[in-house]
Amino acid sequence: MQTFISSSQRGHADHGWLKSFHSFSFADYHDPQRMGFGPLRVINDDLIAPGTGFGMHGHRDMEILTYPLAGTLAHRDRMGSSGEHQGLVQAGDVQRMSAGTGVMHSEVNPSLQDTCHLLQIWIQPHTAGVAPRYEQQHFGPERKRGRLCLVASPDGAEGSLSIHAHARMYAGLFNGDEQAELALSAGHLAYVHLARGSLTVNGQRLAAGDALQLSETSLISVSGGQDAEVLVFDLGA
Template structure:
């Protein structure tokens, strides 16, 4: 079963320097039917004005994944990490027992567009850690590249949850398929462009919950970039319900 959430149905946050779309309930946006899917709790689609951003603030017991689509995002945290995240980079901060960080648009003149994604961890109270790597476009072109996994398989970042995240780029005749183990859920987020997933057309900002689907197929892409989440079979993690 494929359940589509259209981009226009997402929550909105307009703050002048920040324009945000919330796939799931977040901050002042609350919808009891949209409180996450399995251990996937947040997909925020954020556009931040030049030289503006989120000041230092704390997190704990959360896997926080940032994926830049345009521009450059500057990250600093209480672990001493400092980096600039650009398109192609995959960044994962495991908050564990607690970490504070800030995120600012690195450019004084250009906007930054990025996704911030939260996944509930399987282990509480772990030591905070930071991971980042660059994945070239050709590694995602016409295929689904594993970017996060529990065991760091295929040179992916290591996630503290039974979940796997893939990134893919599709245009024209490029196609790909992903086979899921029995009983798994999946979530697809179209970050840009348009693509057909299991025969259903999706466009930028759309999301899809997939249950009882053993095979995911991606066809008819038009400058499409997607994130695919292979998740446990539970509607919302008991830790966060």
């Protein structure tokens, strides 16, 4: 079974400095039919104006992945005994923060000219109360071109980021004749989010911001990309 979700069905918030599109209920946007999918709880498509950002704020018991699409994000966090991390996150990087018992962090666009465009993803952990952790890796185009590259997983397989969740996140770049398949284990859910471009997934044509929600499906097939960047979530044990 598969359900197509148009980009126009997402929630939207315009705070001036921040324009955000919500795939699931978030903040002032509430849709009881869109409270998440399996452990996947948030996909926010954020545009942060130059010189602005999120001040220091807290999270607990959530796996938070930041996936920049354009521009630069300056990250800073405080994790108690785990210390403080600060640095820049740019397109091609993926950042993982396990909030666990509690973390304070800020995210700011340091550029005075360029908008920062990113996806922020929250996944519910399989275990509460873990020690907070931070990790960041670069997944360049050569790793994602024409394939679904594993970027986050429960066991850090294939050089991916390690998360405390029953979920695997893949990223891929597709254009022209490039195509790929991903087999799913029995009982797993899957969610496909197209970040940009256009792409055909299991026979459904997607444009930027569109998504496909899948259950009782054993295979995901992607093809026919036009400057496409896609995220695929394998959600299961």
